[in-house]
Structure formats: C-alpha cells, structure tokens
Amino acid sequence: MKRFKIVYIVLLTMFAASCDSYLDETPDNRAEVDSQTKIRKLLVSAYPAGGYTLVTEISSDNVDDMGTSNPNTSRFYEQLANWEDVTEVENDDPKQIWESSYNAIAHSNEALAAIESLGEENLKPEKGEALITRAYNHFVLVNVFCNHYNKSTSSTDLGIPYMEKSETTLNPKYERGTVADVYKKINADIEAALPLISDDMYEISAYHFTKKAAYAFAARFNLYYENWAKAKEYASVVVTEDPLTVLRDWAAIGALPRQPDPVTQAYINDAANLLALTDGSIAGVYFGAYYHGSRFNHSKKIADEQTLLAPLPWGATARADFNFGPFVYAGTNLDKTLFYKIPYLFEYTDPVAGIGYSRSVTIPFTTDESLLVRAEAEVMLGEDDAALADLNAWSKNFFKGKEATLDQVNTFYDAMEYSSEVAPNQKKKLNPNFAVATGTQENMIHYVLQCRRILTLHEGLRWFDIKRYGIEVPRFQIQADGTVTVLDVLKANDLRKAIQIPQDVVSAGLTANPR
Template identity: 65%
Template sequence: MKNIKFIYLILLALLAVSCDDFLDETPDNRAEVDSQTKIRKLLVSAYPTGNYGLACELSSDNIMDMGESNPYSDRLLEQMANWVDVTETDNDDLKSIWENAYSAIAHSNQALDAIAELGEDNLLAEKGEALITRAYSHFVLVNVFCKHYDPATSSTDLGIPYMEKSETSLNPQYERGTVKEVYEKINTDIEAALPLISDDMYEIASYYFTQKAAYAFAARFNLYYEQWQKAVDYASEVISTNPTSSIRDWSELGSLPRDPDVVTNAYISDPANLLAIPTTSSLGIIFGAYYTGSRFNHSAAVASETLWAPTPWDYDDESGISTNNYLFRPFVYSGTNLDKSLLYKIPYMFEYTDPVAGIGYHKSVMIPFTTDETLLVRAEANTMLGNNTEALNDINDWTRNFYLGIAQDGEGNNSYYYAETTLEKVNELYNALPYASENTFSSKKKLNPAFTVQAGTQENLLHYVLQCRRVLTIHEGLRWFDIKRYGIEVVRYQLQPNGSLKTLDVLGTDDERRALQLPKDVISAGIEANPR
C-alpha cells in the first residue's frame, strides 16, 4: 500500500511538486480500495510519521545553547533553537512534519471515500479510525504551525488547510482558514469517531487508535479547546477508578540495568502507552548518551528547574532545599562539550539501507499518549473547574508512582516515604518561589493564558501540574504546547567560555514566532506564510 499513487495529488498541492514529476504519473492513478481488508491496510498509513518532537523541544525552555565552542550541532538545530525560520532539510525538519501529516490525512480521506462507496454499515469501526486519525493529524499541524487556540482571536488567526475529501483536481488552491474553524472541524471528527472505534479490529493494538487512545486524544484536545469538563470526562474514560493500576510502574523501569537500550525498549513496550508511532527521526540520538546534538540540549542548568526543581513534599521553607529523588533515576552525562541530563524514554535505532556502506536512517518511536499524561490532563482540567481536591488527588497518584521521597536523620541514615503533598504545601512552595525571569532560574513561570487564572491556590496548582507534565514529557516536545497555551516567556541562554550565561533572545508572550513558519516549499506553492 506504500505505493498508492493518489498521495501525489495532495502533495502536489501542498509541497510544490514540479510539472515534470507530475507528468511522469498517470492523473488520479489510485489504488482500488474495494474491500474491508484493503481499507484496513490503507489505514495503516493514516498515522503521521513526521516527528514534531525535536522541533518543539528545541523551541521550548527545556534546552540551552552550550556555546559556540561546542561543535556538536548543525544549522537545522541552530535554527530551531533560536526560533529562526527553518531553511535546512532533514528527517526532523518542518517540511517532514507537514508532508507526513498531510500524507496520513490523504490515507484517512481515501478510506472514508471507500467506506462511503461500499456502505458504512459493516465498516463503522474503520470509519471511526479514519475520522480520529484525520483529526489527530490536523491537531498536530494546527498546534505546530499556528497560534494557540484563543476564543477571542482564533476567528481571525491563520489556521491550516483542513482536508475533508480526497483531492481530484490538477492544481487545487487552498486557503488556510482560521484556527477556530480548524478546531471546530477537529471536534466534529472526534465526536463522530468516538462511538465507532472498536478495539476488536486490531491485531497489535498499540500501533492504532484504540478506544483508550482515542479518548486520551479527546481529553487533550478539549483541554487545549478550554472545554474543561469534557477534558475531565474523556480522561476518566482512560483512567480507572484506581489510577495507579493503569499508569506506568516507574519502579519497575528503575529496577532495570541502567543501559539506554534496555530502558528505552522497556519504556515503549509498557502497557501505560496508549499509542506508538514508529518514525524516522534523530530524537533518540539527540536526547541520548551521545555527543550528537549536545550544543542545544537539556543541560544541568536547565535541569535545576525541571528534574531537580523543588517539590512540595520535600520543600523546606527555611533552607529552600528539595531532596526529591526518582524511582527511575535520570541519566546525567558531563564532560567537555557534553552536558546532558536525560530521562531516558526515547529509543534510538538505525535502519540500514546499505549495510556495506554503513548508511541508512535514524529511527525512533513516538508515544503521543500515555495514561500518566492523561491523568495530568484531568488534574489540570479539574484545577480550572475549581475541583482542587480531585486535581491534587490525581497529581498525588502520579507523584507517588514517579518520585521517591527521602528523609535523612542526624546520623545520615535515609528513610523513604511516598511523594505526596497537601494544598497547604503546594501553596507554601509556589508562594515562596520567585517567578522565572531573564536573571532568575525558577520552575515557576509567569502564566499569561487567554483564559482567567485566579491568584492563589488555582495558580499554584497550575504551576504544579505544569511542572509535573514538564518533567514527565521531557524530550518529547509537549512542553512547547504548554508554553503556547499559557503564554510563557522563554529566555534563550548561551553558555560563555567563562561559565557565565548570555541572553541571546527572549520569546515574548505574544511573539509571532510561537507559530512555527510553514515550510518554504509550501509557501512557494501559494499558501500564506505566518506573519513575522
């Protein structure tokens, strides 16, 4: 099915394919999709394999520029880390994100066309998968290439073309529409898909939108859409009444040999993962035990506000010291031109196309949805609803399973306890912490969302849940979407030869660069660029 020719039509419109290339193909030379088996095979390719993780992680506050003397970088990484419009090409570039998402959408739409032609009565599960995959690819695109959803401005903010049918014309012209329109259409597709999805149609469920994966996506979408109660309801379809029975067993991961291949393979095989997408990407090597990509990376300095930031259960308001530890301890690498603090989750694999020549492709596996992150989605939505007790219960369920509280007596002996806290302790910590600024490292960031956040407990709980998600999803790119949602300012620091830090740039709350620029080929094809 990888040779299905209809993909060329959609990519022609969106990626500026040359006339000569087009003339080499018979117009509308589509594979005949005339059975349930063929539809299911078609839907295998309805998942976007372009990895947004690297572009989004490098755009976020999870990395630092380790200095011009560090040679382990390239122009693509430098452009992404400095919010410069990307001109370089690579498997992790913005063109790959765009191209692979629209290719996946084309497969979803072709499946929907075939289902409509054959009659959907016996193909409802396939229709559900086609709709949810179409919604997800558009969700990735709108959150990478557009401003974040804001009810006050999204009716005029530039969206992305929402493809609802297979393309049949020779030279179609596309309008970007608005973010509001894209979100409305994503919502329509999700709501239509959820009742239809059936796990019975999958032989290896982890690679497909099962019911739980679909509800996890619906929960995150509605969190971004500011539909707090729906986010809670959908997340509750994923998380059992006893959350610790469904989230990841981090202690088991921590008991494995501290070998990157061992732990990353165990991570991607865990039942807490709701969806796995194989991808061609260097994400696993950049955020791995290698010099590759070490110039722009998660350094020890950044880790002071992520992995080693103060936590409510260990915070001492007199000393300001936190002694939190982990059931699955981070991996720390330091040396000349190597400063990486990593929470190993992302595998690095290599696919040889020519073993003799030693060439091929960097590979990895994306885990877009997990039970852990869905639990934190529910915690955040409950915080916005004012359900503080329920929100803190969810956070405590997660922290007990992820962190390890350590107490030390006067003789240096350690004792261990559950990493859980109270609302009073949350308020105590975040009231005491300074806001991060250009001159201050802090896990407490000024929040400037489009919606109203009440000072005091609500704001403090949001700081806490955002911090938990920042640590949980580190190296995956999701932090960038929280930065956009909450209007968090990002300071890009560069390490100087004398050990000091220089501010290279500040990404302000309303900076246009928060919407990553469309690929240059797409702009050349006639689609309106993001303002700069």
C-alpha cells in the same frame, strides 16, 4: 504496503505550482480500495511518519545553548533554538511534519471515500479510525504551525487547510482558514469517531487508535479547546477512578540496568502507552549520550533549577527520589541531563557498507499524561481536592511515594518569585487568554505544568504549554567559562511561536505566518 497514488501526498504536490514528472500520471491512477481488508491496510498509513518532537522540544525552555565553543550542532538546530524560520533540510524539519501529516490525512480520506462507496453499516470501526486519524493529524498541524487556540483571537488567526476529501484535480488551490475553523472540524471528527472505534479490529493495537488512545487524544484536544468538563470526562475513561492501576511501572524500569537500550525498550513496551508511532527521526541520538546535538540540549543547569532536580512542594528533589532517575552527563562539550524514553534505532539499507536510516519510536499518548490532563481540567473547574488527588497519584508512582497537601502547594509557590533572566526557576509568569485566578488556582496550575514538564521531557509537549499559557522563554547561552548571557527572549504572544510553514508551500501560494 504499496503507497497509493493520491495527488496531494506526493512531496508537496498538494501545494506545488508544477510537478512535471507527476503530470505523466493519470490524475486518478489510484489503487482501488474495494474491501474491508484493503481499507484496514490503507489505514496503517493514516499515522504520521514524521513527528514534531525535535522541532518543538528544541524551541522550548527545556534546552540551553551551551556556547560557541561547543561544535556539536548544525544550522538546523541553531535555527530552531533561536526561533528562526527553518531553511535547512533535515529528517526532523518542519517540512517533514507538514508532509507526513498531510500524507496520513490523504490515507484517512481515501479510506472514508471507500467506506462511503461500500456502505458504512459493516465498516463502522474502520470509519472511526479514519476519522480519528484525520483529526489527530490536523491537530498536530494546527498546533505546530499556528497560534494556539483561544476564544479571543482564533476566529481570525491563520489556520491550516483542513482536508476532508481526497484531491482529484492537479494544482488545487487552498486557503488556510482560521484556527477556530480547524478546531471546530477536529472536534466534529473526534465526536463522530469515538462511538465507532473498536479495539477488536486491530491485530497489533499498539500502533492504532484504540478506544483508550482515542479518548486520551480527545481529552488533550478538549483541554486545549478550553472545554474543561469534557477534558475531564474523556481523561476519566483512560485513567478510571483508580489511576494507580493503569500508570506506568516506573519502579520496574528503574530496576533495569542503567543503560539506554534496556530502559528505552522497556519504556516503549509498557502497558501505560496508548499509541506508538514510528518515524525516521534522530531524536534517540539527540537525547542520548552522544555528542550529537549537545550544544542545544537539556543541561544540568536546567535540570537543577527548573526541571528534574528542582524542588517540588513536598521538598527537595534528588536522583534517589525517582523510581527511575535521570542520567547526568557533564563532560567537556557533553552537558546533557537525560530522561531516557526515546530509543535510537537504525534501519540498515546496506549492512555491509554500514549505511541506512536513523529511526525511533515515540509515544504521543500515555495514561500518565492523561492523568495530568484530568488534573489540569479539575483545577480549571475549581475541583482542587480532585486535582490534588490525581497529582498525588502521579507523584507517588513517579517518585518514591512522594505526595503533597494543598497547603504545601500554596506555601511552596507563594514563596517562590517568578522566574527571571537573572534567577530562572520553574514558576513562569502565566499569560493565558483564559482566566486563571491568583492564589490556589494559579499555584495548582504551576504544579500541574511542572509535573507535565518533567513527565514529557524530550517529547516536545512543553512547547504547547508555553503557547497555551503565554510563557516567555529566554534563550540562555552558557560559555565554557560559566558565563551566562541571554541571547533573545520569546515573548508571551510572540509571533514566532507559530512555526513557519514550509517555504515550498509558501512559494506555491499559501499565506505564510506573519513575522
């Protein structure tokens, strides 16, 4: 659809000190949104066109530095892996996250303004979608660019500007507010949206916030907001009382030819997906069987010690235990252990010349992940039996019938030392700003976090668990001769866990994250 001329959606216009070419346009030279059809078309653009996957995944403990002899990197990837403020320009850089999220928010706000003008009585589903997309995009921004929410410091931690209306002036000035303020406003938008959303308004529901997608988002938000009971309530709408009936068919994917294209296509078309987003990302190449990005990637060492092939409470883990097993590449300068789910797509702008854009599809919400949200909430509520039942439902479906008892979980994690720089493993020391009791509760949290780390590998969600639980991240460098060194350690409350906001925005007057 033709883009609307909204002041703050044009390349950082919302924060730019000047924009000479744009000043030639009348400030309110916008397409008129005066019908239900136009509102629905407008809301197609209320979803971000740029995701956080690469930024947060490379920043996490899911990648190793495969050494200076590996040439398959770039300055951008090095900055992410070493937790430096990003200065390089790439399709997947933080600036793209910032711009695409605020661009989407602008469309949500235009839709809301049109709905208010036309009258809300017959436009409730459209209002619901506008509110939930506005909430989701702010949720992405606050969790990428700010300290994670907690009840101790969020009333003073820097937030991000929460846009609640379309901008009508040139060169507006904004304040960042606080993380607590942003979360409060996200919560208000979610609660207002949930009763309004109707699946009947969507022609192709996969790319929109259906009711289940909205509840999956609400569940994750409330988990991050430390509202455990509400997180469980909302996740239960998604996964029901019989989660095995709605989880991904991992066995069907595992039965496909072991080639990236058929398995990634099956993944993005599975009924367990609750929302699909398309973006101009190179993630499908980065987490594919290509040399590109192989210096900073998910290595076999990480897979063996910490993730896919590490032991679990029910015993040792081998590739044969998976319904859909990992792909292991261990050649020279290509040490990647991959769990294919992100397709590599190419949009040709000139087929003759063979040039165009790398694109991909990401799945931000699934029934499997919502089940783990419910399990974590149940652990925090002290409902160990319910949490274990959910974890077993997930593990029986993901692996080939594997499940554990509470005694096995306790025995397994009690016997395991905390991960260290000398002997890394899956059991990271937890430093959250909320209480986690030693013993069963902590052990169950370790198990939930491990299941989520495996499930969401390559998706970037691990980064948010690192922030939520104050997990330290050593950056291991592995040289060609096998020598392992620790280049740096991201501490529990390290300021670098808040990705720096784009330099253009800082130059225009918005306060930078402290370092």
